[in-house]
Amino acid sequence: MDAYVLFSGGKDSSLSAIILKKLGYTPKLITINFDIIPSYKLAEETAKILGFDHKVIKLDDKIIKKAVDMIIEKKYPSPAIQYVHKTVLEILADEFEILADGTRRDDKVPKLSYSEVQSLEMRKNIQYLTPLMGFGYKTLRQLTAEFFELEEIKSGTKLSSDYEAEIRHLLKERGEDPSKYFPEHKQTRVLGLKKNI
């Protein structure tokens, strides 16, 4: 069975896809892009390392532009990131019956509440899988270190394939300093596999 996994190229969505494969699914990786910048390149590279099918799905740039409006208006990014992720899931749920992502137990945003998950699954008649939801940060740090060769990158210094990359670009275009909204955090990039998956 195909499981469509929202894929940023980071260690979490990579591990999520691996768990699904181990459970017998065929992971199909999907990276969302709003045609602002080709931020999906990193995800393409990581997908090759993992050996899973990957495609980029382009969605209407109205979504990401609305998110940028929200960030500037509210002066912090969480509601905007949440809005983008929920909108993306709503759209993909019309196309794919089994939809997954790398949401972790200890994540705050983007994350659907329990009733939002129920609502998505029932309205769209899909299964929404979040294989990392039962694991805390500490556990996931250990697991990803066991599965992947990792490289730490500062956020914003290299392209990453999550929503933030395109949002940062649009913020700059509008004369805003992205670092005002996204405090520097470390992102981790998957360089290789340490075990057979």
Added chain:
Amino acid sequence: MDAYVLFSGGKDSSLSAIILKKLGYTPKLITINFDIIPSYKLAEETAKILGFDHKVIKLDDKIIKKAVDMIIEKKYPSPAIQYVHKTVLEILADEFEILADGTRRDDKVPKLSYSEVQSLEMRKNIQYLTPLMGFGYKTLRQLTAEFFELEEIKSGTKLSSDYEAEIRHLLKERGEDPSKYFPEHKQTRVLGLKKNI
């Protein structure tokens, strides 16, 4: 790394242990017994089918007797089941660094809230893993049907190795009809494996 999995012998704790194995852990199955009846026998059989180490840990029967008091007093079993599970986790967390169970996303009870999970992990300096937390009932029904030969049993008609078996016995001893508190529900027993794990 050893991961100690609370194990009832049912399909959920079995699948939980299998996911941990696939992630590189060595699952060590633990069945709790309060020395009321040998309800751990089913779990022993299932552990053999899975090929994982298994031990029975006997805990003070005060815990299960208090649970029975609670059920009779409150006239419904949820708070009592929750009390037993939380107490068991607290005790095991003093002994095992990586503790897991078969809690599912759509379960109501027994289930720790997010802050209870955080509290348990931080106070006890452990990792508490719930590998099924990212999957809904429908998904788990499919997955367990793919992994296991299953037999449906009516609750209470055969021994099962969850807390309910000993609680039912104690309720009967106290002149109470267990079916008053535990409406009939189907339980599923693992008879064999359909794939290599």
